[in-house]
Amino acid sequence: MNIYDIAKRSGVSIATVSRVLNGSPSVSEETRDRVLAVMQKVGYIPNAFARGLGFNTMRMVGILCTDISDIFYAKAVSLVESKLRQNGFDSLLCCTGNDIEGKKKYLNLLLAKHVDAMILIGSAFRESIDNSHIEKAAKQIPVMIINGLVELPGVYCALCDERSAVANNVASLHRQGRDRILYVYDTLTYSGCEKIEGYKEGLKCAGLPFRKELLIHVKKSVKDVHKTVRDLLRSGVNFSAVMASEDLIAIGALKALQEEDRDMPVVGFNNSVLAECSSPSLSSVDNMLDTLCPTAVDMLGNILAGKNVPKKIIISPKLVERETFRADDRGG
Amino acid sequence: MNIYDIAKRSGVSIATVSRVLNGSPSVSEETRDRVLAVMQKVGYIPNAFARGLGFNTMRMVGILCTDISDIFYAKAVSLVESKLRQNGFDSLLCCTGNDIEGKKKYLNLLLAKHVDAMILIGSAFRESIDNSHIEKAAKQIPVMIINGLVELPGVYCALCDERSAVANNVASLHRQGRDRILYVYDTLTYSGCEKIEGYKEGLKCAGLPFRKELLIHVKKSVKDVHKTVRDLLRSGVNFSAVMASEDLIAIGALKALQEEDRDMPVVGFNNSVLAECSSPSLSSVDNMLDTLCPTAVDMLGNILAGKNVPKKIIISPKLVERETFRADDRGG
DNA sequence: TTGAAAGCGGTACCAT
DNA sequence: ATGGTACCGCTTTCAA
Numbered sequence: 001m002n003i004y005d006i007a008k009r010s011g012v013s014i015a016t017v018s019r020v021l022n023g024s025p026s027v028s029e030e031t032r033d034r035v036l037a038v039m040q041k042v043g044y045i046p047n048a049f050a051r052g053l054g055f056n057t058m059r060m061v062g063i064l065c066t067d068i069s070d071i072f073y074a075k076a077v078s079l080v081e082s083k084l085r086q087n088g089f090d091s092l093l094c095c096t097g098n099d100i101e102g103k104k105k106y107l108n109l110l111l112a113k114h115v116d117a118m119i120l121i122g123s124a125f126r127e128s129i130d131n132s133h134i135e136k137a138a139k140q141i142p143v144m145i146i147n148g149l150v151e152l153p154g155v156y157c158a159l160c161d162e163r164s165a166v167a168n169n170v171a172s173l174h175r176q177g178r179d180r181i182l183y184v185y186d187t188l189t190y191s192g193c194e195k196i197e198g199y200k201e202g203l204k205c206a207g208l209p210f211r212k213e214l215l216i217h218v219k220k221s222v223k224d225v226h227k228t229v230r231d232l233l234r235s236g237v238n239f240s241a242v243m244a245s246e247d248l249i250a251i252g253a254l255k256a257l258q259e260e261d262r263d264m265p266v267v268g269f270n271n272s273v274l275a276e277c278s279s280p281s282l283s284s285v286d287n288m289l290d291t292l293c294p295t296a297v298d299m300l301g302n303i304l305a306g307k308n309v310p311k312k313i314i315i316s317p318k319l320v321e322r323e324t325f326r327a328d329d330r331g332g
Numbered sequence: 333m334n335i336y337d338i339a340k341r342s343g344v345s346i347a348t349v350s351r352v353l354n355g356s357p358s359v360s361e362e363t364r365d366r367v368l369a370v371m372q373k374v375g376y377i378p379n380a381f382a383r384g385l386g387f388n389t390m391r392m393v394g395i396l397c398t399d400i401s402d403i404f405y406a407k408a409v410s411l412v413e414s415k416l417r418q419n420g421f422d423s424l425l426c427c428t429g430n431d432i433e434g435k436k437k438y439l440n441l442l443l444a445k446h447v448d449a450m451i452l453i454g455s456a457f458r459e460s461i462d463n464s465h466i467e468k469a470a471k472q473i474p475v476m477i478i479n480g481l482v483e484l485p486g487v488y489c490a491l492c493d494e495r496s497a498v499a500n501n502v503a504s505l506h507r508q509g510r511d512r513i514l515y516v517y518d519t520l521t522y523s524g525c526e527k528i529e530g531y532k533e534g535l536k537c538a539g540l541p542f543r544k545e546l547l548i549h550v551k552k553s554v555k556d557v558h559k560t561v562r563d564l565l566r567s568g569v570n571f572s573a574v575m576a577s578e579d580l581i582a583i584g585a586l587k588a589l590q591e592e593d594r595d596m597p598v599v600g601f602n603n604s605v606l607a608e609c610s611s612p613s614l615s616s617v618d619n620m621l622d623t624l625c626p627t628a629v630d631m632l633g634n635i636l637a638g639k640n641v642p643k644k645i646i647i648s649p650k651l652v653e654r655e656t657f658r659a660d661d662r663g664g
Numbered sequence: 665t666t667g668a669a670a671g672c673g674g675t676a677c678c679a680t
Numbered sequence: 681a682t683g684g685t686a687c688c689g690c691t692t693t694c695a696a
Contacts, residue, residue: 071605387672
């Protein structure tokens with residue numbers, strides 16, 4: 001059932017059917033009703049590929065993330081998908097994995113599929129050496145990065161000032177007399193580095209020395225972190241607070257503290273369900289995906305509409321206080 | 333840059349270019365190389381919409397889930413997407429929400445987009461009264477349901493025998509002298525009902541009475557469950573073990589038990605990260621998404637390839653034992 | 665092995 | 681307001 005059939009059955013030309021299809025005002029009400037009735041009756045569905053060919057768009061946006069089974073990316077994708085849908089775009093999901101070859105492959109794949117734009121979720125998409133694949137993509141369609149920063153033409157970024165968040169937490173801990181703060185992290189993505197910088201910055205502002213034995217790298221696994229931190233405690237490394245780059249990591253550390261019967265503030269990051277599920281419940285920095293994602297999609301809409309849009313927007317995170325830590329901020 | 337340009341530049345007809353594009357064997361090696369060289373040189377990318385029109389497929393399948401920010405669906409989508417990709421299919425993601433209107437809308441949307449098939453994740457897609465929208469979709473393209481059951485022509489199901497899992501747990505608990513087992517659930521989807529049936533079945537087999545005050549409905553929220561179970565404990569309702577339809581719910585219950593200083597077995601469901609993050613770590617039933625999802629996608633591949641495929645496959649779940657409960661099964 | 669030309673199902677311009 | 685028709689970029693059949 002195609003436009004020719006509809007035309008025949010309604011006694012009009014395909015041009016008119018097309019007009020009805022696209023809500024053109026220059027069709028008499030009578031004709032429109034007649035055509036619509038026929039469409040309705042035969043259950044006509046316009047061919048999306050043909051329309052794609054004609055319009056040169058199928059109103060699809062590619063969403064890339066390294067791993068959607070990660071609770072943080074899942075939330076971001078959820079928010080992005082829903083907002084895209086509101087704006088009339090479908091979401092083509094690509095889980096790229098972490099290696100650069102995978103990322104390149106999917107970027108090209110999406111370009112070949114002729115998506116209208118791409119949204120990269122997470123700072124894992126910024127490679128340390130070579131971002132030419134992103135540059136290449138951005139030459140053809142707008143590229144939006146959520147929670148990551150790549151400064152190239154055609155690339156737009158929506159991110160959260162994670163560095164200050166960490167620095168602020170260090171300050172708060174210091175004010176509470178916690179001078180030896182363990183920082184546990186997993187990756188050195190842009191975001192990962194920013195947080196570490198924030199940690200160092202915070203120490204500096206507080207007049208505390210940076211001790212490299214308090215900066216710990218781990219694999220993102222509850223068990224591994226648990227073991228690492230326990231070993232640290234047992235080996236006598238001295239610290240009086242823990243900050244983590246991720247809720248999952250904070251929880252691993254928390255378990256070690258519990259096992260060794262130690263009590264001290266613990267702060268996680270991302271404010272995921274995990275924070276709420278933890279016992280004691282975990283205080284965690286919220287990086288505001290709830291506002292970041294919709295904002296990013298709206299920006300994208302504006303870009304596609306040819307409007308002028310800032311290349312980078314930054315919003316402030318906020319600490320969600322639960323049982324493991326309360327800041328003492330005086331009206332902060 | 334289109335097929336005509338390539339044809340012109342390589343001194344052949346568009347038909348030959350098309351053959352090269354599709355790897356037809358009836359092109360001389362020399363011609364093929366020449367054409368490929370030109371394509372390479374100009375960075376030619378064939379237009380996906382035009383190919384879609386010609387082939388009548390863009391090798392896309394629609395993935396529907398009610399909410400991808402839910403950790404369980406996120407994992408399923410992750411597995412499905414990756415396997416689809418392996419089979420050369422793109423994933424069009426649709427998060428439908430829970431109301432039936434949303435689901436209908438997205439089903440139609442996907443049909444209009446001419447996807448090759450649809451994968452519905454979760455039993456929330458089986459409506460109690462009217463599944464005509466699924467029936468309609470299945471008339472046009474294969475519909476695969478993961479962890480749900482809808483028996484209609486063209487609908488295929490891959491699911492896990494959750495009922496027995498719950499029944500087995502009841503049996504184990506009974507053998508450990510736990511006769512008053514609280515069952516806490518959130519939804520009455522197909523899966524939700526199956527679990528409750530398993531609970532009742534387990535009680536019956538163990539010769540235990542069903543007590544309606546031990547079957548508790550809650551909202552899926554740690555806080556709510558915490559409060560509900562605490563109130564239960566305080567009001568003197570007597571039980572000596574807890575089973576939940578979801579890890580999150582089990583964790584809420586666990587928190588209540590901790591608060592009231594009660595110790596008893598707790599069993600969750602879905603074996604998510606939450607189980608590992610919980611303190612104490614939560615024993616949980618794994619519904620085997622890791623095998624269910626790839627299997628389902630392979631089935632779909634076979635269906636699309638015209639092969640004969642069972643309409644329903646069922647696999648057995650398995651209990652993952654952690655701190656909150658250990659089964660005593662003698663070689664079960 | 666290769667090319668010409670007729671689709672695929674729409675869009676959009678130009679007449680009327 | 682409506683119709684005729686070229687065109688979007690590719691696939692595929694039929695001849696050569």
